[in-house]
Amino acid sequence: MRVALTGGLIVDGTGADLVPGTVLVEGERITAVLPPGEPVVEADVIDATGNIVAPGFVDLHSHADFSLGASPAAESQLAQGVTTLVAGNCGWSPFPITDLETLRAGTAFLGPKHDWTWNDLAGFAATLRPAVNLALQVGHCTLRIAAMGSARRAPSPTELRTMQDLLRAAADQGAVGFSTGLIYAPGAYAASEEVAALVATAAECGLLYSTHIRNEGAGLLTALDEAIAAARAGGARLEISHLKAVGKANYGLVDAALEHLDQVDDVDLGWDAYPYTATSTTLTTRLPTWALAGGELLDRLADPAERGRIADALRADVLLSPDSVVIASLPPGRYEDSRGLSVTEIAQRDGVDAAEIVLRILESHQAAVSVVNHAMSEDDVTTVLAHPRTAVASDGWIMDATGPGHPHPRNFGTFPRVLGHYARDRGILTLPEAIRRMTSLPATRLGLTDRGHIKPGAIADLVVLDPHTITDNSTYDDPWQLSTGVTHVLVAGQPTLANAAPTDARPGRMV
Structure with a gap:
């Protein structure tokens, strides 16, 4: 299949200025970026006139592993321009399984619609046929449940080795990271030494260490130090999940946190954030x-x-x-x-x-x-988003366009909100810089070299959007509203959104 995206302005994901041109796709890869006016023959044309052509967005922090199996069309994500979801965050993943009853109880707040017919990453991945890509991490809470249930104590040497062995097995089956959620039981019962031992194992396997740190309030800086120390000792790459300060008494603490993180020069360190003043959890x-x-x-x-x-x-x-x-x-x-x-x-x-x-x-x-x-301050949200090392991530898990409940609007509007409200309307970021935070920056954190950029040879995960109209429509009072302004999405060269309507294509894969 040959596709030409013509007439638009190309934002290549690096933060460089917009340039006119045509993106040529053959099969699953970008084969050329042509200057405007150069003829293209024997190709299906997507007319991007008046729009932006950008790499598909990479969401570093989602919980889609608890929803994508039941909602493979991923309508809420395609409407935002998301083509890759990174799951297994905050210490929770739907594998490995040795104690299904306890794992189901621990993850019930995510509303999983699983049949739970697997016991490891490979078995879980084999059940998925999604419209978007999925990168899987292994959760510390899940490992702990598999090794020792919900016990509130330190693991025995045998139990710790079991967690490490299960982590290695998941890495062998394609995991990209290891995550902790140190406010969630049973992960919260782990001392720093346990976490550091598992982070060292993750580093041995080449995995990213993503962490919902132990304290996002008054103890924010101490919790950051715990994460940094574990990554430093084990030689791991570190991702601080949804960096923020929670509670009115702690408003403004993100300034000290960012200064603190900027001073760390011996750890491969990054962080992400969502553009809202409310959290969502159990x-x-x-x-x-x-x-x-x-x-x-x-x-x-x-x-x-x-x-x-x-x-x-x-x-x-x-x-x-x-x-x-x-x-x-x-x-x-x-x-x-x-x-x-x-x-x-x-x-x-x-x-x-x-x-x-x-x-x-x-x-x-x-x-x-x-x-x-x-629980958060708008000034703090803006401060974190303005920092050049902050990646944009949703912390969402709702894949459908409609459904029950009253979910957080970040499920439906994270990426358009940054592009529309924070970049276009408020000028906190330029458009190319905002797109860099959604594409090459998160791809680099994952070690992906063929996604997050528009360049010959890259996987053709692409989005066409109108920078003048892109809008997050979801609100706290009326959350079940898809974003608007994204007209086309390609995943590995196949259209999954065409003229703002989902197609039946399911080209997503494990990355």
């Missing part, structure tokens, strides 16, 4: 981690004494912020009509305090509750 992150030990939260909530201890801990925790925590999704049950409401609003409706309503919601919905937490 409601169980509001609880003390001991309450989740052994996977026995629901049993503890059924015990009056233990329930009281958990409630007291919630009442003492300033990070609960009930006005700011909004229910996003939850399985059927008593509070399923509370999607889109804050913890405060639900508590007032039930006539109880915030701590009690959190426990009621969790016990009524098998603790599988995701939330949107309005």
